[in-house]
Amino acid sequence: MGQPFAPISRCKRAASAALVTEILPMSLFSPIRLGALDLPNRIVMAPMTRNRTPGQVPNALNAEYYAQRASAGLIVTEGVTPDASGRGYIDIPGLYNAAQVQGWRQVAEAVHAKGGHIFVQLMHTGRISHPDFLDGAQPVAPSAIAAPGEIYTHAGMKPHGTPRALEAAEIPALIATYGRAATLAREAGLDGVEVHGANGYLPSQFLAPNVNQRQDEWGGSLENRARFLLGAVDSAVAAIGADRVGVRLSPGGVFNDIQDPEAPATFAYVAGELAKRNLAYLHVFNTNPGFDVAALMRANYKGTLILNGGYDRARAEADIASGLADLVAFGVPFLANPDLPARLAQGAALNAPDQGTFYGGGAKGYTDYPVLAG
């Protein structure tokens, strides 16, 4: 005879579990489905360039650093070049050749061995670069407009210089590098990719009217200025599926001399377009530009939303409980606290970050931050 009903004790357990889910608000420690992944918590490690990958091939030290932080629900790696033309900084990793795939494989394996999940951030820096990083070639950008300021090279600080405006005919191949890098990411065993559309790098340069002064289908109207970013996203989606692709935006952000007087309209449009694509997530770096970024993004993006920028535990819990954010990303706190989720859970004190070792160097300030005892 079959057993039509579950034993009473199991029924009780199931009922009380349902009750708990109903009554308790979502917290940083509630599990969540993110695209193709089941995450144990809603704490994301924000992408952070650390300039510790000489030769652009991820190494054992990089693997150790990420593995130490595998208790994050999701790690988003530092910005990684999807194409040799997009390398803007000293000693940052790439993802466009076989050696790099091999290097990323050791990172993915180290993180997975500790139960973590890891997306690679695809960052083409466009005009934020220097010929010293490009075998003497000029950096590329939507228009030939130099970014003010200087960049740190092997020979010290140098001005960015004027980039070369991309030919319209070159752009589809450049967009396709995002799809190729996404394929390589999966080949390396990484869980997915985040298209870096924030902070004044190439897709953000296309979006910005002061940097993009093109008159063709890649500039002018909002639809045209968004075409590069959406094309890069679609390229990655076609390669590995929407449920393994996220996007990062910094609405209203001015880093790298981005100026957009219509930023709320720009980013409402972009969020709406991204929402149609059923992505793993939208990741928003809120730089507090003078409008309510989080509310604008939430209103225009119905999918999974990660918020970032100056969060501590109390604000993160409040934004998750209210439904403003689905997950929260922590940058500097994760850099300095490999066991950040445990510390947040216990309300433990956080290590102080050492700013002098953020960019470049070795293990000091990278893999030597202490974890809680026990």
Ligand SMILES: Cc1cc2nc3c(=O)[nH]c(=O)nc-3n(C[C@H](O)[C@H](O)[C@H](O)COP(=O)(O)O)c2cc1C
């Ligand atoms: C050392 C360092 C490197 C960073 N590199 C990147 C990067 O490669 N890509 C990116 O999108 N953001 C980068 N950021 C920004 C962080 O992802 C994050 O948005 C910022 O630190 C704010 O979050 P927080 O207040 O939690 O630190 C970097 C930040 C720091 C401190």
